Amino acid sequence: MEGVPSRPFDLAELEKDLRAMWRSTAGSPGGAPSVETPRTGSVYRAAMSNLVVHVDPERHARFARVLVEITRRQPSRLLLVEIGGHGSSELYAEVAALCHLRAAGGHVCSEQIILRGNAEAGPLVPSAVRALLLGNLPTVFLDLHGGEPGPWVQELADRADLVLSDTSESPTLEDAGSVWRAIAADTDHRVRDLAWSRLTPWREILAEGFDSAHLASACRNLNEVTFEHGAAETLPSCLLLLAGWLASRLGWRVRMTERDGATFDAPHGSVRLRFELHPEAAAGSLHRIHVRSGAPQALDLRVTHEPAHREAVVEVSAPAPRRMEVPFHYRDLAECVVTEMHRHEPNPQLTSAAQCALALLPTIGDRAA
């Protein structure tokens, strides 16, 4: 659907642009939620939420497809905030629609309003966003910028019903740590880390390995855990979150952190955690989880996943050797976002994992630096 060119932000004009856009689609007075056009069939204008997305203008292209996919799965009024670079110190806006063709014919469309400007225009953004939010719909703030949030970004986050950050995109472990600190301090369970959702298949497969009664006790007696990962400028932050999850579920406390891992005090003794580079693994990706326990229930279990594969390989060397392929439910960014938008319950597991990840941060962060 054709949008309207960028112009200085003016709420009344913007609303006119939106009405004109729908009118041009409908061929009739605008505002109708479903209109028939001879060219496209029915056009449904839909919104389940306000989705405010903060993105670096230079990285917009990278996320454009993701945003299209998110609105396909969760039609929303999308407010795209692109502040920075060489834009104007005045706030500019433009409207467009993201439309998705239905298999049965017709389109479902989400409104998209892009707010642009240079860093000086940033403080104007919260008031513009407030004026554009659809009432009675939840507001989701998706921060794809990655860096430490400035005051106006924090203001957007404070006003949102749900705040989604992605520590996988954090430039440094310290940036990831600031997200985890926000999660740990968030009593309303509004703040989520998309890396948690992305780690779900790893967590599920590892958990499933301990479902059978004869392996359940091994889970509580693990004494070695190794995460193998691909080379990257810094240690992938998701490893700390995954380690935080294991530690918090199994009651481990950090005794000391080292350059290549950590040692935990566990109810049954101590647990050694190691991060190892795997030469063939894709850059920055988690490649394998290897867990071992000694007596009384010896266990040696490895979960390996190659990027883009739809199966992971689970290999058990002890107590009885076996090897199996299991589905690896890979989640792309859009799926992670929509999953969190649909999660309405608190996530205490994430909170405690984030707290443990923070405890691991200092020394490991030094190593990364």
Add this chain to the structure above:
Amino acid sequence: MNPAPTGAAEAVPADNPLREGSVTLRAAEPCAIVVFGATGDLAHKKLIPALCRISASNALHPRTAVLGTSRRAMTADEFRKDMGAAVAEQGIDPREWRRVAERIDYIPADFDDPASYAAIKQRLEALEKERGLPGNRIFHLAVPPAAFETIIGNLGAAGLVHPHAEGSPWARVVVEKPFGHDLTSARELNRCLHSVFDERQIFRIDHYLGKESVQNILILRLGNGFFEPLWNNRYVDHVQITVAETLGVEQRAAYYERAGVSRDILQNHLMQLLSLTAMEPPSRFEADSVRDEKVKVLRAIRPFDPEDAVLKTVRGQYEAGAVAGEPAPGYREEPGVDPKSQTETYLAVRFDIDNWRWAGVPFYLRSGKRLAKRATEIEIVFRQPPYALFRTAGIDHLEPNVLRLRIQPDEGVSVSFGAKSPGAALHIDPVRMDFYYLTAFGSDPPDAYDRLLLDCNRGDMTLFARKDEVELAWEIVDSITKTWEKGQGSPLATYPAGTWGPREADAWIAKDGRKWLHL
């Protein structure tokens, strides 16, 4: 890695701390699926496409094997080619098809010949060995009901079915409706099934239960604070449930002549919708608790005596007309139909549910072929306010508030209520608030078979019909049809194809002071 069957929500094993907080449904279990009638319509149009979609969503276990079998002599390559063309027609991604095709094998079989089952067993065991499968098996009977007994008996005799035992490889059988053609035959089918399978191994598919919009009935009622308090005879005047089809009998004349709409739709789809609408909240959202409550509703339906079969039903048969602008022949002119056929293609029936919640609230159910449009809906029609406040302003009549649950097409929910028309004068006009799955969730709901096949693999029986449920529904339908067969009951009315059924049905509901809602 062999999770035990659970209910609708996955239980968290108490002794696995890593499962805490996990709400993701587990993946499918490794198994072999043997499809009887694999060259038929159901396999082409539903089963194999559903497997492709499940695979695309990464929920099909990578070692799953599919063994198709039917009477037709063909090689596995020919079978895969045939299926490939069928799934392509449904717009399945060719890459997904290739992933599924790799798992598919085929063996021709004469279902009456025990030697065929020995061959199936041999091939199945070879597949299981080759793919490292633990012996879990699903036997999907995509065949006409007449073949059920032969196949089930032979499966048992050939030793293809493991007995039900926790922690051991499992065997399950999937049967498609109709589950018999009356109570006697349904009992006979259940007896036959139980001679080989435990009830926990039997998955009876009524595909309506796999529809998102049908599952949403319970969510809407029991997951929202403002519907359930109104869901009783204090606020509800009556309920209408409609399953309307535009199609005629197509290629199914031989079956339909014996079945009619009462056996084809009332006994299963309509009864399922009625049970879900009227049931009490279950104590837990798991298979047997839900099914127990559905059975209680069927038990509470007031039995029909011969007089009720006259007073509480209208039956009809379509004549030539036009459906959606296309001429349509009358039922008796359809190929394979007796020119003097007395089979009903339309039925309207009133049920009274004798329990605390629904005493005095009639449930009007109707279904027919060659009606004006394809639509399945449940309408909860609410009582009028206790006092006609606006009568003094000249408003004597208020349209009732209606909650509509659209099962198909355009799945969703709408509420209609009165609002003041703008202007100085006082006029109250009915307006609607609509929820569409499409616009709310950005896509149409998935096909029912995707969910049902996966649930069968996981051992979740919530969305499958249980023995007692099926038999009770037949008892009710028999009490109507047996009266008709004796030459008693309501006379067979006629209606032009493309209309909303016989005029007699309008007059019949009008006698109760009500009218059919427009769909």
